[in-house]
Amino acid sequence: MERERIADALAGLRDIVGDAHVLCAAVDTARYFTDWRGRYIGDALCVVRPATTDELSRVVRLCADAGLPMVPQGGNTGLCGGATPRAGQGEVLVNLSRLNRIRALDRDNASITVEAGCKLAAVQTAARDAGLLFPLSLASEGSCEIGGNLSTNAGGVHVLRHGNARDQVLGLEVVLPDGRVWDGLRALRKDNTGYDLKHLFIGAEGTLGFISAAVLKLSPLPAHSALAWVALDDAQRGIDLLAHLRAQASDVLNAFELVGREALTLVLKHMPATRDPLSGVAPWYALIELSGNQPGLDERLGAFLGARMEQGELRDAVIAQDLAQAAALWALRENISEAQRIEGFSVKHDISVPVSAIPCFINQAGERIAQALPGVRIVVFGHAGDGNLHYNLSFPQADDNARLLADAATTNALVYETVRALAGSVSAEHGIGQLKTQLLAECKSPVELDLMRAVKQALDPQALMNPGKLLPPPSI
Numbered sequence: 433m434e435r436e437r438i439a440d441a442l443a444g445l446r447d448i449v450g451d452a453h454v455l456c457a458a459v460d461t462a463r464y465f466t467d468w469r470g471r472y473i474g475d476a477l478c479v480v481r482p483a484t485t486d487e488l489s490r491v492v493r494l495c496a497d498a499g500l501p502m503v504p505q506g507g508n509t510g511l512c513g514g515a516t517p518r519a520g521q522g523e524v525l526v527n528l529s530r531l532n533r534i535r536a537l538d539r540d541n542a543s544i545t546v547e548a549g550c551k552l553a554a555v556q557t558a559a560r561d562a563g564l565l566f567p568l569s570l571a572s573e574g575s576c577e578i579g580g581n582l583s584t585n586a587g588g589v590h591v592l593r594h595g596n597a598r599d600q601v602l603g604l605e606v607v608l609p610d611g612r613v614w615d616g617l618r619a620l621r622k623d624n625t626g627y628d629l630k631h632l633f634i635g636a637e638g639t640l641g642f643i644s645a646a647v648l649k650l651s652p653l654p655a656h657s658a659l660a661w662v663a664l665d666d667a668q669r670g671i672d673l674l675a676h677l678r679a680q681a682s683d684v685l686n687a688f689e690l691v692g693r694e695a696l697t698l699v700l701k702h703m704p705a706t707r708d709p710l711s712g713v714a715p716w717y718a719l720i721e722l723s724g725n726q727p728g729l730d731e732r733l734g735a736f737l738g739a740r741m742e743q744g745e746l747r748d749a750v751i752a753q754d755l756a757q758a759a760a761l762w763a764l765r766e767n768i769s770e771a772q773r774i775e776g777f778s779v780k781h782d783i784s785v786p787v788s789a790i791p792c793f794i795n796q797a798g799e800r801i802a803q804a805l806p807g808v809r810i811v812v813f814g815h816a817g818d819g820n821l822h823y824n825l826s827f828p829q830a831d832d833n834a835r836l837l838a839d840a841a842t843t844n845a846l847v848y849e850t851v852r853a854l855a856g857s858v859s860a861e862h863g864i865g866q867l868k869t870q871l872l873a874e875c876k877s878p879v880e881l882d883l884m885r886a887v888k889q890a891l892d893p894q895a896l897m898n899p900g901k902l903l904p905p906p907s908i
Contacts, residue, residue: 438477438522441498445480445524448490453481453530464505464525465517469773469780472513472866476503476525483530485547485605485613485644491526492642493611500524501896504638506549506577510584511780512865514637514901521899528579531644534558542650543602543619548579548643555648564650567594571766579643585635587861589687589721589765592817594651596861597634604630605645609892619647632887637863638898640891657686658722658729659758660737663714663747668791670718670816672745677720680736684724688817689765690790691717695813698771699764706763709750718816719765768813768822777833778811778826779840781847785856787819794821797850801825804846805839807832820860823847848875864902873904 446454455461456478464479466472477500482488495502501523505515517523532549539562546555552573559566570576570588580586582604586597594600603618616630633643664670670690677685693715699706722729730751737749752758772778785793798810809828814821825843827833836843848858852875864872873881881904888895888903 437498438500441494441500441524442478444494444498445478445491448494449480449482449487453483455479455481461525464508464527467511467513467516468509469511472516474517474519474521474523476517476523479525479527481527481530485531485607488526488528488531488607488642488644489611489613491524492607492609495524496610496894496896499894499896501899502526502642503898504528504579504583504642506580506583507551507572507575509572509576510580510865511782511862512859512867514584514863514865514898515580516866518866518900523899526642528642528644529577531579532577535645537562538619539564541619542652543647544650545617545619545645545647546578547645548577548582550578552576552578552581559650560653562650563653565653566600566648567651568597568600571769578646578648582634582643582646583637584863585861587815587818587820589689589815591815591820591861592688593686598631600649601630601634601646602649603647604633604643606633607642607644609641609894609897613644614641617645617647621649632891635863637865637902639888639902640897642897652725654686654723655725656723656727656729657758658733659752659761660718660720660733660749661709661761661764662718662720662737662749663710663712664716664718665714665747666791667716667794667816669745670716671787671790673718673720673740674787674817676740676745677736681722681732684722684726684729684732685720685817686723687719687721688815689719690812690814690816690821691719691765691768692810692812693717694809694811695768695771696764698775698811699767702771702774703763703767706760706767709761709764710748712748714747719761765813768811772811772824772826776826776830777837778824779836779843781823781825781844781858782820782860782862783823783847783851783856783858784818784820784860785851785854787816789854789856790816790819790821793850793854793856796853797823797847800846800850801843804842805836808836815861819856844871866901869900869902869904872902 503517529549531547535545537544606614811824
């Protein structure tokens, strides 16, 4: 009977999307079953690839009627296993990459309507071609997709000025767990008509429904920009520099990234054509971007940095003189994750604290980790302008990482205890996925967990939408 149920479901899926888009053979499905980091490897009954919202709706309705759990997936660039099926659970992986159309672009309303499978870079390009800007910017923008960006409430390098993915959304289209379609594709900036339902699905990691399309806000495309790479004595100098920038250039401050020397060293080691832009070695660096429509931003940034250097607040700085140099400086920041992946195993933390607490976190966590694991390499980088750091641990000698893996629970506890003591968050922009469900149970109050579970029960009573992700089991 079970085999017949599954066979009937597979046949039904083929009827909906066509034989070529229901993948069952291992040679076809392998790349969908492993997350970007290679940490999670699962399996599924099949990979189904709908091309329209109607097909997606019919797929979800069929799976719901058959009692088959579903896992949504876009570009498969997540870092917490949220889009990876679990092994042996009989799940259906629904890949949305074929829902990749840009449905409309309204210049006067400064909005764009796109489907979930549109790559982030494609949305950026469409906006730029219209003389506008879609400001969400991630290192993976060439492969990540809008549905995943919204499902994890992605952050990136421009949160300081433009906010998270959530802040870029005017409306959503969502396929609900029973297959119904909620058409919330409203391009309104004011709509005070009750619950703002779109925010239920943004950041929900596909546990409440499938985001199939979105209306996104666009911004004016800046005519000018300036970018600087700055050497610092310590993280506190970076936060002091940020405070001065906020006071003197908040109107044009677009990004402020903090990079530890260990992170830069890995990029220089593993990424071809990268080079250290400064002659001396410093323990910390900041990448500062100004953008706006007034000319002279290079001169403005240069004068600011010169004044700060005279005060002894920074060691050295270089300002990009053209687009190629700017791209080279951004590459030092954006290739850190890839360089770490090439280097090998690391224990990753995606945390946030109040901006003012960043130096305290770095110092306190560093001291505790050094005591627990002498000789461990601490790679720190992130979006200091909004308090988000990526705090990653590994040993320089790969053979020593067995110690790190064995002590991962203890090490994680030290990091997260420090985060909580500073009123921070254990997940700033990567989501919860499979990786942090237990951690969510530890850092959320019983009231918060009850509310989250009530929403899940109301929308997905069969618990078929991305099971095992985000929410901890009811027993916790």
